[in-house]
Amino acid sequence: MRDFSADHRWLSINTATLRGAGPLDTAIDACARHGIRAISPWRDQVAAIGLERTKGLVQRHGLALSGYCRGGMFPAMDAAGRRAALDDNRRAVDEAATLDAACLVLVVGSLPGALAGAPQTKDLFAARRDVHDGIAATLEYAGSAGVPLAIEPLHPMYAADRACVNTLEQALDLCDAIDPGRRAGPKGAALGVAVDVYHVWWDPKLEAQIARAGKDRLLAFHVCDWLVPTCDLLNDRGMMGDGVIEIARIRGWIEAAGFAGHSEVEIFSTEDWWKRPVDEVLATCIERHRSAV
């Protein structure tokens, strides 16, 4: 297992962690100031300052992109909705390719309308079919563009509105169904998973499924912590070390399976970290990356 205690070369900052810091250029400058070597930006943050400007900043600071957030949201009530989702995912692939991201993270979606608070159906099975078909179609395009797709299983508390893929086993079953031959691209596997400890830490099958995934399918590793109590289903994630997740144990499993990429910090925290000065947030990420990841 790699020693993270001496430096933070394997730390990546998912820029959602810095939503309190203003626009993406400000966040990137702050990362550079702290010697951060990798980031993972969100599409809305990139769109706000422009793709080319983002690319320029990333190149100027010599940043790697441990991922790009996010594609997915495949389910829809009709064929036109599904086509629109595929179009949007192709644009996300193009952006990920432009920014040379290690992968495009897929938050696959679930019941149409639920994210806006008005689910139009209860049919989780239809949602799963749309997700299967959407990933299969997007994989063709992403493969040509050389962008690996990383299915992110989301915590089951997001099953209605954000993702109907909720365990690593289910995500890997989906990978095997869509890509049984484990096709490879210029950056390794064309299809795999993003393992975020926040979503999967509770799973009794986690260690076994990480081993099953293996190096090829492990495309991203996200860290934060589960707070006790947790006061909001979406935006009350904790800083590594402040909660109950045995992050280092899970990193041990991931590395035993062959993963050697970044530990990407992704913290949604409206009431705490998003309210703190960006330099405090980044200094804490760096310290906890050394001591609690």
Add this chain to the structure above:
Amino acid sequence: MRDFSADHRWLSINTATLRGAGPLDTAIDACARHGIRAISPWRDQVAAIGLERTKGLVQRHGLALSGYCRGGMFPAMDAAGRRAALDDNRRAVDEAATLDAACLVLVVGSLPGALAGAPQTKDLFAARRDVHDGIAATLEYAGSAGVPLAIEPLHPMYAADRACVNTLEQALDLCDAIDPGRRAGPKGAALGVAVDVYHVWWDPKLEAQIARAGKDRLLAFHVCDWLVPTCDLLNDRGMMGDGVIEIARIRGWIEAAGFAGHSEVEIFSTEDWWKRPVDEVLATCIERHRSAV
């Protein structure tokens, strides 16, 4: 599949649903007034009016007990804590026997201290060991008392503080490990599971695991609904039909596996149902039992 549309003979009211109605005697009287034939009370509610008084009320109104809530909470930081938990579970078994409950529901517990907001450890593996050993020890006692034990897998969002058993598959693995011979008691299986749609609806393996459980292991079926959005991790459960769970589909799986007991309504709802008049709550439960379960 049984037709629930004509009457509510298979409806049971978990009395946590009526926490807004005052003490348990008031709640039981209200249930009797609405022709409810079964309830499932909580230990604190029973303790508040007395076990013998509860038994008298239950008998006077001819109520069945679809379950008794709850045993469990086995993990502790030391042997004294584990012994105290076993003692408490024996008392719960005795109470369940006195009230002639169909089963004692087990919310198994997880990280010691977490329920009080101060977890003393992050070791989920130790918690799972304590749960295994606690259930095994309690099963001996419960078997002699003729009280079936129903392990309730809780939604993964409760993995830190309430239960480290979070899927039906995990609960059934535990049943098989502790009770490989599927021992029987006077009320059927001595050890099984309580399936609450709120906790398991998202699980892609749910149908298969219900079939695996079979009649012997299916000791209780709890219903409510998952609201979109859900505003609180614990106390924002919805009335059946108001959320996105395909309850009838899940009941179909349960009944195909041989379950023929009550559908027990368990709704924790500080901001909605606990604020409404008890007669409105019960009338709605009855109507939704007919139309949405």
